[in-house]
Amino acid sequence: MFDSQVYLNRRAQLRKKMGSGLILIIGNVDAAFNYPDNQYHFRQDSTFLYYFGLDHAGLAGVIDLDSGEDWIFGNDVDMDDIIWMGVLPSISELASKVAVTLTAPYANLETIVAKAVLQGREIHFTPPYRGETKLELERLTKIPAAELKAKSSLKLIKAAVDQRSIKDKQEIAEIEKAIDTAYLMHTTAMKMAMPGTAEQYIAGTIEGIAMAHGGPVSFPVILSMNGQTLHNHDHSGILAEGRMMVVDAGCETGLHYASDLTRTVPVGLKFTPRQKAVYEAVLQSNLKAIEAIKPGIFYKDVHLLSAEVMVDALKAIGLMKGNTKDAVAAGAHALFFPHGLGHMMGLDVHDMENYGQINVGYDDEIRPSTQFGLAFLRMARRLQPGFVITVEPGCYFIPALIDQWKSEGLHTEFINYDEVEKYKDFGGIRIEDDILVTETGCRVLGKAVPKTVAEIEDLM
Ligand code: GLY
Ligand code: MN
Ligand code: MN
Numbered sequence: 127m128f129d130s131q132v133y134l135n136r137r138a139q140l141r142k143k144m145g146s147g148l149i150l151i152i153g154n155v156d157a158a159f160n161y162p163d164n165q166y167h168f169r170q171d172s173t174f175l176y177y178f179g180l181d182h183a184g185l186a187g188v189i190d191l192d193s194g195e196d197w198i199f200g201n202d203v204d205m206d207d208i209i210w211m212g213v214l215p216s217i218s219e220l221a222s223k224v225a226v227t228l229t230a231p232y233a234n235l236e237t238i239v240a241k242a243v244l245q246g247r248e249i250h251f252t253p254p255y256r257g258e259t260k261l262e263l264e265r266l267t268k269i270p271a272a273e274l275k276a277k278s279s280l281k282l283i284k285a286a287v288d289q290r291s292i293k294d295k296q297e298i299a300e301i302e303k304a305i306d307t308a309y310l311m312h313t314t315a316m317k318m319a320m321p322g323t324a325e326q327y328i329a330g331t332i333e334g335i336a337m338a339h340g341g342p343v344s345f346p347v348i349l350s351m352n353g354q355t356l357h358n359h360d361h362s363g364i365l366a367e368g369r370m371m372v373v374d375a376g377c378e379t380g381l382h383y384a385s386d387l388t389r390t391v392p393v394g395l396k397f398t399p400r401q402k403a404v405y406e407a408v409l410q411s412n413l414k415a416i417e418a419i420k421p422g423i424f425y426k427d428v429h430l431l432s433a434e435v436m437v438d439a440l441k442a443i444g445l446m447k448g449n450t451k452d453a454v455a456a457g458a459h460a461l462f463f464p465h466g467l468g469h470m471m472g473l474d475v476h477d478m479e480n481y482g483q484i485n486v487g488y489d490d491e492i493r494p495s496t497q498f499g500l501a502f503l504r505m506a507r508r509l510q511p512g513f514v515i516t517v518e519p520g521c522y523f524i525p526a527l528i529d530q531w532k533s534e535g536l537h538t539e540f541i542n543y544d545e546v547e548k549y550k551d552f553g554g555i556r557i558e559d560d561i562l563v564t565e566t567g568c569r570v571l572g573k574a575v576p577k578t579v580a581e582i583e584d585l586m
Contacts, residue, residue: 127180127223127224130222130223131225132179133178133179133224133225133226134224136177137196139289140177140189140286141191141194143285143288143289144191144250144281144285145191145248145281146192147191147192147248147249147250148238148239148242148247148248148249148250149187149190149251149279149282150186150188150239150249150263150266150267151173151186151187151189151251151252152174152186152251152254152263153170153171153174153180153182153185153186153187154168154169154170154183154256154258156183157256157258168181168183169382170182170183172473173252173286175382176289176290176473177189180220184232185198185200185217185220186199186232186235188235195228196225197238198217198220198221198228198229199229199235200217200220200232202216217229239267243267243268248279250279250282251267251278251282252278252279252480252481253278253480254275254278255480283481283482283485284485286478286481287485290477290478291470291477291478291510291512291513292512292513293472294512297383297472298562298571300379300381301383301471301472301514301560301572302571304379304385304572305560305573307335307339307385308375308385308386308387308572309572309573309574310335312373312387312575313575314331314335315332315349315375315389315391316391316585316586317585317586319365319371319391319392319586320365320394321366322364322365323365324361325349325350325351325361325362325365326361326362328361328371328373329361332347333375336376336377340377342377342378343378344376344385344386344475345475347361347373348373348375348388349361349371349372350363350371351363351365351366351369351370351372352553353372353520353553353554353556354524354525354552354553354554355524355554356465356520356522356556368393369393369553370390370391370392370397370553371391371392372389372390372553372555373388373390374386374387374388374558375387375388382473383473384471384473384474385560385572386518386558386560387558388518388520388556388557388558389557389577389582390405390554390555390556391582391586392586395583395586396583397579400549400552401555403442403443404443404549405555405579406439407436407443407521408436408519408520408555408557409577409578409579411436411463411519411521412432412517412518412559414431414432414435415428415431415432415435415517415519416559416568418431419509419515419563419568420563420566420567420568421509421511421565422508422509423508423509424506424507424508425487425506425507425508425509425515426507428509429466429468429503432519433459433463434450434451436462436463436519437450437453438450440462440521444542444545445462445541445542445546445549446458446540446542447539447540447541447542448539448540453537456537456540457499457500457537460497460498461528461531461536462523463499463519463521463522464498464502464524464527465499465502465503466502466503466504466505467505468504468516468517468518468558469504469505470486470513470514471515471560472514476504477514486504486505487504487506489507491507492507494506510563511563511564511565512562514560514561514571516559516560517558517559518557518558520554520557522553522554522555523550523551523553528543528550559577
């Protein structure tokens with residue numbers, strides 16, 4: 127973990143942005159896999175990690191905005207725990223690592239919260255996303271579980287988003303560590319992408335690399351010849367000549383900072399001319415977007431630019447036609463590029479998404495669109511130095527979507543459906559990098575995974 131002062135400073139910053147009341151941060155508990163004693167790998171809640179840093183189950187943190195006190199509630203291990211899990215530091219020893227001096231048994235949390243409720247003090251919490259946390263918050267605050275999201279603290283959400291959006295040097299170093307492991311995951315997958323190899327074998331191998339370097343993966347590995355399915359977790363295919371393999375994968379460091387990279391490679395050693403042409407469209411879209419990233423620009427505008435670059439390239443291939451800007455304004459490109467350009471990344475791979483995307487990627491200046499495709503843009507607001515975001519344009523040929531748009535006669539002035547028909551067996555391509563917004567522009571983070579056609583073919 128970071129130095130104890132980091133957590134003290136983070137809480138001090140948070141206090142400045144908040145008014146009065148009690149901030150209640152419930153850490154995660156162990157989650158049962160198939161019976162209570164057989165559990166998933168423990169993953170601490172990211173809000174708890176950010177402000178209280180401790181990577182242990184069954185803790186809660188309280189920041190009392192009026193008294194100035196910080197508390198950690200948790201239970202010291204007993205002899206049964208020691209027998210099964212070994213000796214663990216006491217709660218007060220743990221708390222001292224994050225500069226908290228006040229600790230109490232977990233049961234005392236109920237008294238503190240009940241007292242605050244009785245006094246009519248505001249209890250600030252973020253929207254819970256796990257069943258156990260919902261039940262715990264319901265028990266403590268007496269707010270019915272179904273109402274917790276609506277009654278979560280917008281003030282706390284906004285303050286935490288402000289803070290967590292700007293990554294400091296230590297956080298960036300952690301993220302780069304995660305990307306360097308992702309480099310190994312991706313280059314290993316590239317070298318394994320030969321006809322006859324099981325997707326599952328490659329997916330398992332790269333997940334193992336994540337685990338071997340701190341791990342786990344930052345989200346379930348996406349790996350498939352059927353890259354037209356955006357989040358394809360079905361790894362049952364056997365790689366076939368003439369197809370491409372999309373790998374969208376990243377890992378967490380020991381401190382739980384994430385990476386999230388995507389590469390698409392030809393099965394076998396070479397891109398076909400048709401694959402190369404579409405690949406170049408996505409690559410140009412990725413590169414031009416990165417070139418445009420700088421403080422002050424709306425990420426929505428970078429998204430639209432990346433769409434325009436792609437439309438220009440698809441026009442050259444013969445898949446689209448007409449005026450590029452008009453096509454993008456109408457949303458015609460979304461037949462091929464139906465998702466957003468990227469998202470924030472940090473302690474969560476989609477950073478802070480549990481706070482509500484509208485609070486993370488949008489603000490008073492820019493609100494979400496309802497247009498198909500653009501509506502999936504997770505990050506639209508103005509960029510600031512210190513933001514870490516992904517740039518992940520993609521081009522997909524989704525037969526069901528093509529059939530629907532064609533039958534409805536959608537955007538016929540911009541789409542050459544006769545040509546598109548020939549690509550229904552193509553699959554999809556996505557290229558994703560993780561970017562730091564700097565004072566003057568941006569920097570692609572981590573060790574560079576081969577990205578151009580020549581680099582990929584060379585490595586393979
Ligand atoms: N891993 C999903 C994404 O790229 O956002
Ligand atoms: Mn990804
Ligand atoms: Mn991503």
